[in-house]
Every structure is written in structure tokens, then in C-alpha cells.
Amino acid sequence: MDMPSSGKPTRADLRWLVDRLKPKIARLFERHGVSGKESEMRVAAALIRLSYQWDRVRDREKWLLTELQDALSLRQEETSKEPRDE
């Protein structure tokens, strides 16, 4: 299920989206051990990007979740590549 489409997202649209996804987003961040500050930055960036592409994205819930998942997967890959002190 998705919000009615409109070219101009509102604060209420974003709130609705985040409220619906809150349990999934929280579990995702928890699993990746993301701090509160980082999670704020990541969710804000994803919401801003989504707002710019609002009329392009049909299933915004899925898009937002995938965007956060992909970003965290990339972060994990980069972390595992970093050289560690033995």
C-alpha cells in the first residue's frame, strides 16, 4: 500500500512514511549497530533524496527501506575492507 501520488511531498507524507516503517527501520539500524546520530543523518538524506524523486517512485515504502539497506550494506563492505591493526 502506498500514499496517494503527488509531485509535491509534504511533511505529513514523510511522517506517514516513517511511521509505517519505524519498526523495520529501527530493527535494521539495530542489526547494523548504527548510532542515533548516524541514523538521523542517513534517514534525513534518504528522505530528502526521495522528496526530489517523489513522482518517479511508485512504492515509496519499499524504496526508502531499500535505500537504507543498500547504504548500510555498502558501509559494512567498506568497514570490512579497512585494514585492521593486528
Add this chain to the structure above:
Amino acid sequence: MSERNSDPEKKYEPALDAALERAGDRLEEIHREIESAAGLLEELAATPMSERPERIRTEVRFHALKLCDLLLKRSRESWFRDPARAVELARMAVEIADWLDAGYYGESLVEDERAIAWSHLGNAYRIASDLRSAEEALLRSQEHHKRAGEDALTGAQILSFLASLRTSQGRFEEAEELLDQAIPIYREARDRHLEGKALIQKGIASGLGGHPERAIQLIQRGLSKIDNLEEPRLLVSAQHNLIGFLNESGRSEQALKVLEQTRSLYLTLGEQTHLIRLRWLEGRIARDLGRLDQAETALREARDGFIERGIGFDAARVSLDLATIYLRQGRTAELKRVAAEMVPVFESRDVHQEALAALLLFRQAADAEEVTLGLLERISDYLQLARRNPELRFRAEAKDERG
């Protein structure tokens, strides 16, 4: 561990609230961008083309992502009505995308916008029959797409434009393979309309590649998924191709039935050229049902309609369909006349030299009374592709006749 920290939802709630606040603050700027885009576009459109790059470079107010989006929307609207304008608009979008501030929008979003702008320019070039520039633009699009972090929907759009280019180049199997990559992306994103559109696109590539039965199945599947209100043009085009492939696969009665069911759609949504194409299709179906008088009348009307509007390639192809009737009926004099009329009429139209050479060959064969149905079909198939691909060469002999 406190109760607060053991519940992830509660733990992240303040962060999510703060994120919403930050994004919400940005919304006002996005709204301002959307509202000012139309005025900025008008300003640019009123600026002489030679001065536009300088204005775009020096005036920061033009460096707006939503202006770029609006230019791309207008370009899409011009694709079939005015291909040269579609190229011009997409080119402006590419120039603007080049100046977008990555510090403000974010590197990934800016690169994604550049990928989208270049892909639109590529598709506009394809429709304007400049396939070489289309190829180059789509390559640039792919480069930006990689730099953007490969957004799935943008990737699917590039694949779909690339597939259209391969279809225009006559590389039908490659087109189908590209669409096989795009379709699951749309399915995964739960975008039924774009999934349906890609299925229709694949069906058309498949049909043009000589597989009308597969084309019918794919187009029918696509039609069941698209949103009819979103792109009425797509609906007409899909139905039109479906009817054509039904007829081509020998199911002319069924084609006629679907045509009758679709007629009101042509009348409601169709432009004048749609109605001429409908008449052409009626003529072909009547011919294949053996109703040759009815077919001749319909094809003559369609041919005259295309000539009146300067649509040379289609007028030539309808003339070839007319010629098949004369050939079947043994009306040699009419066949020669149709062949003789074609060359002078099309010399002054949008038909390029290589295509004219194919028509000359038809006239020579008619004069020598050596026209065959196979030759007519080969010239017609060639013209269908050559319209968007001026570099395509005509082969007079059939594949199975070559040594």
C-alpha cells in the same frame, strides 16, 4: 541495559524525529524549486540558443534539479510530436545537470540526475533518427549511473532506452535481453505500469524480430499491467501492434475483432496520424482476409493521408501493401503505376537516399514485370527500420537466396 535501549523502536525514535525535521525543512526549498521551474524554463526558451550555455553557466538560479526534471518532462512530451525540440530540451537538461551543486544536493543524487538527463537525450536522438549520437549519449548515461551508485530504477530506465535503440538498429535479440534485465527491476520495485510498458516493448522487439506469436503473448501480458490513464498513447500503440502481430501470425479474424473493440480508443485518444494508421491496419487485415476491394480502398486512403502529412516512409510502405494486391490480382499496369508514382513523390519527403534506392529497385522490378511478394516484403521490412536508421543498407536478395 535499560528498557528504553532494549526496544529498537524507542531507541531510534528521537533520531527519526530529528531526521523528519531536517527533511521537512528541506521540503520548503524543494517546493520553491518546483514552483520556479516553469518560469525559469520559459526564460531559457526565450533566450537565443547560442546564448543559453553561457546563461546556464553563469546564472546560479538555473542550477536547479527540478528545472532539469521539468525540461526532461517537456522533452518526453515532444518525443513523437516534435523530435528536434525533444533533443533541444534534453540537451538543456544535460547542461543544467552538469552545473548542479553536489555539495547541496549530494553527489549521488546529482550523478543520478545526470544519468537520467543523458539517457533522455539518447532516446530523443534515437527518435530523431540520429542513432550514433543516441549510442554516445546512452554511454555517458551509463557512466554517470555507475558514479551515482547505480540506482535500480534509473538503471532500468537506461536499459529500456538502450533496448529501444537496439530495436531501431534491428538488433532485436539484444533488445529483448536488455528488457529481460529491466523487467525484474520494475517488478521488484512494484511498478506495474513500467513493468507492463517494458513487456510491451519486448513484445514489439520480438514481433519485429520475426516472432509474432511471442509478441502477442508479451503485449497481452503488458497490457494487463499498464495504467491506461497514465499513458493513453502507450495503450493505443500497444493495441495497434497487437492487432498487427495477430494479423501477421495468420489470425486475421481475431485481429479484426480486436480492431473493432479498439476503434473507439483510436477515436477518443488518437491523433490524426493514429487514424491513418488504423486505416492502414484495416487495409492489411482486409487484404489478408481476401477482401481485396475493401483493402484497396483503405490502403489508398491511408497512403494519401501519409503523403499529405509528409510521412514518406509510411506512405511508401502502404504503397508496397497496395502493390501486393495488384500483384495477386495480376494487375500489372496498376503495379507499374504505383511503382512509378512512388519515387517522385518520396524524393521530396523525409526518405533518405538509401531508402530511395530501394524504391528505385522496386520500380525497375515492376517495369521488368519481375516483382515478387518476397521482394515487396523485404523492401517494406527494410523501410520500417531504415526510417530511424539511415545507415542501414538494403539487401535486394533474400537471406536464403545468398550463396
